[in-house]
Amino acid sequence: MPAKSRSQQKAAGAALSAKRGETKKSDLKGASRQMLDSMSEEQLEEMASTSRKGKPDHVSKSKS
Structure with a gap:
């Protein structure tokens, strides 16, 4: 699943770094x-x- 925004892509990168042990989980x-x-x-x-x-910076939440 590709990221829909820049902020989502950056958050995934931070989580990936923590999952690999490169950064502390407590920093997330x-x-x-x-x-x-x-x-x-x-x-x-x-x-x-x-x-x-x-990609947009953020994706707004839609109210369905």
Whole structure:
């Protein structure tokens, strides 16, 4: 699943770094902490490697 925004891509990169032991899990906040617990390393790698070109900074939540 590719990232839908730049912030989502960056959060996935932070979570991936913590999952690999490169950064402390306690340094994570918000979305990156949730991603760490709910996604596999492969899923995080796919989302973090998404190109940022043409992506919005944030994706607004839609009310359905």
